[in-house]
Amino acid sequence: MELLIQSALSFPSVVLVVLLGLLAVYWLLVAIGLAPIEFLEHNSLRDDHLASAMVSLGFAGVPVSVALTALLGLGTLVAVALELLVLRFLPLGMLRLPLGLVVLWGSLALAAPLSVSLCRKLQPRLHRFRSACQCSLLGESVIVKAREQEDDLYRATLEDDPTVEVILHTKRGAIPAPGERWVLVKYLAGEEAYRAVPRSKYLDARTRLRRLRRVQREGGHATH
Numbered sequence: 001m002e003l004l005i006q007s008a009l010s011f012p013s014v015v016l017v018v019l020l021g022l023l024a025v026y027w028l029l030v031a032i033g034l035a036p037i038e039f040l041e042h043n044s045l046r047d048d049h050l051a052s053a054m055v056s057l058g059f060a061g062v063p064v065s066v067a068l069t070a071l072l073g074l075g076t077l078v079a080v081a082l083e084l085l086v087l088r089f090l091p092l093g094m095l096r097l098p099l100g101l102v103v104l105w106g107s108l109a110l111a112a113p114l115s116v117s118l119c120r121k122l123q124p125r126l127h128r129f130r131s132a133c134q135c136s137l138l139g140e141s142v143i144v145k146a147r148e149q150e151d152d153l154y155r156a157t158l159e160d161d162p163t164v165e166v167i168l169h170t171k172r173g174a175i176p177a178p179g180e181r182w183v184l185v186k187y188l189a190g191e192e193a194y195r196a197v198p199r200s201k202y203l204d205a206r207t208r209l210r211r212l213r214r215v216q217r218e219g220g221h222a223t224h
Contacts, residue, residue, distance in 0.1 A: 007083040008076075012100035016076040016107070023069050030065075040064040041135035044186040044195075051138070058116040060139030061123050061160070070118050074111035079103060120160075127164050135187045141199055142166060142184060144176040153193065156182065169193040 008017050029035035041064055042051040051064050059067035082103055092099060119126075126136070142156035145165075154168040154176055168176065169188055176182055176198075183202040186195035 003084070004080070007080050007088065010083050010087070011096060012104040012107075013076065013079040013083050015104060016072055016079055020069075020072045020076055023065070023072060026065065027069070037063055037065060037129070037133045038135055040068070041133065043135050043138075043189060045138050046186070051135070055139035057112060059119055061137055061158070062119040062126060063133045063136040066122070066126065067115070067119055070115035071108065071111055074115050074118075075108045078107040078110050082107065124161055127158070127161055134189070134192070137164075137166065137194070138184050138187060140184050141181050142168070142196065144168070144178055144180045144182060146178060156196075167191075167193040168196050170196070 007013060026035060026039070030037055040050060042049050045052045045055060054062075054064050054067045057067075087096075087099075087103070137158070141159040143159050143162075145155045145157060147154050152170050152172060152174075154170065156166055156168050156176075158164045158166070159181060166184070168182065169191055170176060176196075181199045182196035183199050184194045184196050185202065187193075188195065
């Protein structure tokens, strides 16, 4: 046990342990009603922020707080395991800092697909708490069912969980057909409805955005 604690408090494991501790405090505040579950959420995926980054990693339909807890929890286990099995046997000296940063990145990279898989299995249960976290559905794919009586309003169900129904408020001129797959991109709190775009356009937009960011990074390196 002493060896385990020592490994958890060694760099880089201690970074993830501290972050996980902050999340534990946050969940305690949620449990006693002093913090909302949506504290880390945004009502749109348009801008660059933590919620949109988590969706891009594959955590669509999962509250950011839950996704971060899974990611940091598994990442901490990986980092501690590497410390126990490898790092503590190496005479690192001044190399511990740069190597620790690599281990930190690698731990999260290894934990990401595992945590995404875990969160996807939890999604049906998380949907039961949708009333407390409407924005967590952003990034999810829905299947259009029928048009409401009012203009520009449509009913749709989640593709991965047909028991969950949402209302789409489309922009004028956007007419989804029954059976089409759209992606939720914005939550309209005043209407308890969502903006959505066709899934093909959503995927094209993400591809163009990734290419643009890659070009910007390459251009930034070239200037140096």
